[in-house]
Amino acid sequence: MSAAHLVLDLALTIRHDGRGGVADDLDAPEGLTRWVAEHREALAAAGASLDGFAADAAGLTAVRELRRAVRALFARAVRPGEPSPADAHRLLPPGEAVARLDEAAAHVPVVPRLTWPGAGEPQVTYAPAAPAAHVGLLTAALARAAMTFLASPDRARLRACHAPRCVRYFLKEHPRQEWCKPSCGNRARVARHHERHKP
Template identity: 50%
Template sequence: MLVLEFVSTVRATRSGLLDTLSDVEGMTGWGRAHAAELGLTAAFTATEDLWREVVELRQAVRALLAKAVAPGPASSADADRLPGFAESLDLVNAAALAAPLAPRLDWPAEGAPVATSVPAGERGESPRVRAALARSAIELLAGPAREQLRACPAPRCVLYFVKEHSRQEWCSVGCGNRARAARHYHQHKSR
């Protein structure tokens, strides 16, 4: 899910938080890795403005995810530094509208017609990128997967994930192992 990959550009490592989008070069690399989903070419190069706008959008989306997992705890990465809910909601909605989509009918010579969505009018890269990211966030938050959205409770983990089965507690096997190891350590340390 694009929105979860987007908000996971902030993640924990052993040495602290790592922000994949910490600079323009990071945004360029991440944009190229997700070019198809964002409507970019393989030669995409981020600008300073696009980078700032995308990072601002990421914080707004993280604020909405934090509200969606409530009353459970939000991600510890930035729970104390997130923008307000109303401001975040407005920003995500405005970003989604910045590059509206229109249906287009494609009808190959040897096949059935297929409907695709294309940008309605010419838009720059920043509105297209932000609109794709905002639409992905809206689809998650307004869809049935929202009920399964969780912040990973593992020590030092700052990721959000969609719970895929009833016994899933963590975002990954690695986080589950770290959580069990930490629990085991604390149980045996107090003896």
């Protein structure tokens, strides 16, 4: 999983709840513990080996604050388009969002490690320069993934989905893609049809 997909998956923990509202997959420490388990390999590649990770309230708050910074910078990245309606009314100022990423990334310095298995290709991974707490490893890895993505050409493909009730960001995969997934496209077409045929 690339840095883009890791940080996009973090942003997508805020989603439509299916009933007209917004759901947060990180609403409790158990949600963060589950999310980390699902992303263990990508986090390890980003320098955060989190075997046995169990989130607590402080860790949850740290990750949610980092996610808030990421979503604010995603909103900036999609300009002149509109940001996700989930947080358009409560975005952090861009300077504050960048400062949060910088601060989180600096918590755990990393060093590159080269591995080269006998029959395989060499790979560079990143490991903490010194022992660090799980939550520090997690937020630092996520902040660095966000920085890598936002400074990459992939940032130009980032879009906010504006289908009815959707609050997701997505990477535009082809020129005609307007929504994050086909079901959002269907909802948007149905909404346009109803709007045109209103009495």
